[in-house]
Amino acid sequence: MAALEAAGIAPARPEAEWLLADVLGVGRFDIYLALDRELSPAKADAYERAVARRTAGEPLQQIVGWESFCGLRIRVTPDVLVPRPETESLVEWALARLPRGPRRVVDVGTGSGCIAAAIAHARPDVSVLAAELSPAAARVARENIAALGFAARVRVVVADVLTAVAPDGVDVVVANPPYLPDAMLPALPREIRNWEPRGAVLAGADGLRVLARIVADAARVLVRDGSLLVETAGDAQVDAVAAMFERAGYAEVAIRADLTGTRRFVAGRRGV
Ligand SMILES: C[S@@+](CC[C@H](N)C(=O)[O-])C[C@H]1O[C@@H](n2cnc3c(N)ncnc32)[C@H](O)[C@@H]1O
Secondary structure, X not given: OHHHHHOOOOOHHHHHHXXXXXXXXXXXXXXXXXXXXXXXXXXXXXXXXXXXXXXXXXXXHHHHOEEEEOOEEEXXXXXXXXXXXXXXXXXXXXXXXXXXXXXXXXXXXXXXXXXXXXXXXXOOOEEEEEEEOOHHHHHHHHHHHHHOOXXXXXXXXXXXXXXXXXXXXXXXXXXXXXXXXXXXXXXXXXXXXXXXXXXXXXXXXXXXXXHHHHHHHHHHHEEEEEEEEEEOOOHHHHHHHHHHXXXXXXEEEEEEEOOOOOEEEEEEEOOO
C-alpha cells in the first residue's frame, strides 16, 4: 500500500485490496479471511507486478480486467473506456423513460457495452442496438453481452453514431459519447491520458463533435414521445447541449445532476 500512496494514488487502501484480491482470486473483503496465511512466492511476485503497473498509472480496472456497473461485471480492456459510476444515473433515467412492453433502445458509443447490458438486464422485454465506431471496442462489447447472456436481445454493430439505425421506431436513444475538448488532453489524469482510448474521451475543439451529431439525428429514429438521453462533461457544456436539444425541436428538455451534484445529463422527447 505504501508504494501506491507514494505514487499519489488516493485512497490507496481499496486499490491495494482489489489488486491483492485479484491475485488471490477472491472477493475484495475475503482477503481479510486469509490474513494469517503467507503469500506464496508466485502470488507475492504477481502482487508486486500488479502494484508496479498501478504505480506507473495503469487504471486499476485494466489491471484486474473488469469493473462493476449497475451490478454487472463488465470486462474492461485498453480498447474501452472504464465504465464510470456516474453513468449508472444515466441508465436509471433511461429506464424510467422506457414504457412497459417490448421496446427498442439504441446505445450510441457503447464501448464496453455497459449501458446496453444494464438496460437489457433491468428490462427483459427490451431489445438494444449498441453502436460503436471502434471495431476493437465493439469486440469487447460483444464479449460482455455474450458472457452476460444478453446476445439474443442486444446486437452490437460497428457504426458511426446513428447511421446504422433505420427510422423505424426506437423508444429510447441513450449515449455517453466522447465529450471533452481535444485541448484538455494534457490536463487529464494520467490514467485517462495515457491508458484510455482517445476516441472514447476527446471530441474536437469544443468537445461537441459527437454529441451534436447524435442530437441532430436521433429524432429521425425515435418514435413520437421517444426519448434521447445523453451524458455531457457538465458545467457549461450541459447548458450548451440542452440548448442544442431545444434548437433541434425536442420537447420537455431537462437536465439532471450526477451523484456528485454536477449537472451532467440532458434528456428530451421527440416532438411532432
Ligand atoms: C465515453 S465512451 C463511453 C463508453 C460506454 N458507453 C460507457 O458509458 O462507458 C464513448 C464511446 O463512443 C465511441 N465513439 C466515439 N465516436 C463515435 C461515433 N462517431 N460513433 C459511434 N461511437 C463512437 C468511442 O469509441 C467510445 O467507445
